[in-house]
Amino acid sequence: MILLEDEIIIDSVTKIFKQNSQNLEVINGLSFNVNKGEFLCIVGPSGCGKTTLLKMICGLDFPTSGRILIRGVPPNPNIHKFGVIFQEDSLMPWRNVIDNVKFGLEIKGINEKEAIRIAEKYIDLVGLKGFEKYYPHQLSGGMKKRVAIARALAIDPDLILMDEPFADLDAQTRSFMQKELLRIWSGLNKTVMFITHNVEEAVFLAQRVIILTKRPSKTKAIIKIDLPYPRDRLSPPFISYREKILKMFHEEIWG
């Protein structure tokens, strides 16, 4: 756990949006590193630019200054393989489960036969075997998230980016999906960046939690969660981590 190579370097990144000739500084000099195979959670008050950060990491947006490097080069969806799981529903309603999972493979130019084989494998992994021919409107919220996860995993991503993926789910499904995510992640050795504003979720999932300040955000603290998986939400060390991070989080919200 000590000598992990730096997978992603976020180096004094600043992002300014121009809005009606006014400058809105969302991120100001944010720096941190992500290690290979790590499960990293980013928590911060709403409006602190978490989603903007994620978009910059997967090449949908660009820093105003500073740089982001993934294995030494700036993010580029043609070089890096990103598995992004969005907060909103991102399934194509006209495609059934297997065709949705195949989508990334199609874009990457994998041949049809191979794509179906891979898609079936990941549909099985996320526990949706038997639902291949179902359309999104026939699935529950949790099942749709599983499809999105399978689609992200199917391309064998270098990096999995998750933007509050479980925020819209009910508490029970959410807690179940968190366990499922850890089960899936533990077998794959993938780097995961998970954005949330739910501190308990971060402590439950992450090896490290990065706490962002309020806008314009930078790193407030990086907390290593030194607890073995699976974690017990009621155990004293879990609660003590949670309280520690919540305290910092609340400092940011209410100053």
Next chain:
Amino acid sequence: MNKRTFYPFLYSSISILVFLIIWEIFAKFLSNPYFPGPLSVLNALIRIAIFGDIDGYTLIIHIYASLERVMIGFFIAIITGVPLGLLIGIFPIIRSLSLPIIEPIRFIPPIAWIPLSIILLVGMSRYAFLIWIGAFFPILLNTIAGVKRTSVTLIQMAKTFGATKNQIITKVILPSSLPETMTGLRVGLGVGWMCIVAAEMIGGDPVGLGRLIIKYANLLQTDVVIAGMISIGIIGLCINYIILSLEKRMFKWRVEITT
């Protein structure tokens, strides 16, 4: 027929029957030779269907002629409206360039184009042009709306996989806008069909449902006029129903398709 379809069917049948009875009573009461009741209209319809009109053309020939014209105009409206709608929806520059021209033209009713088309056009092109004018705008506008309604999240999702602009258009924007385009086709064909009378008013040919109406209006035989009008209405209804069931079959994934 199960319970769920039986009652709507029963109610529509009752409604139509009551309407026809009231119409018949009203016609009897009025006893005006130019206001026929449903029975004499039905009689006229059967007469035209079997023996043909004053020129010997039967109802089926009129229907076929009208359908052919509408289909030609409609086809031209598809091959112009859909691509232009996609281009306008996808490329803001094309939108900015074309909307100042298209928007005012949209509010000129098809009838206002009649004098010009009499002067400038002949034969089939007259019919096709007027029907095209009617069908083009619903197709264009719905296609644009379909492109615009494509979810931003889906486009971003495709980009994170490294999709090219072409892939985004063919794999995301096109399938996503297709239901709306289909709605545009349905509405466009409906409007095109409704333009048939106007189009045939100026066309010289002796066949077509619109021509049939005009022919018998000149003879003051209103029973045939109404028979022709009802034929136009029923055929329009059938066309709408056919496309609607096609839409429902094609877009099962879309929960809301309204009539």
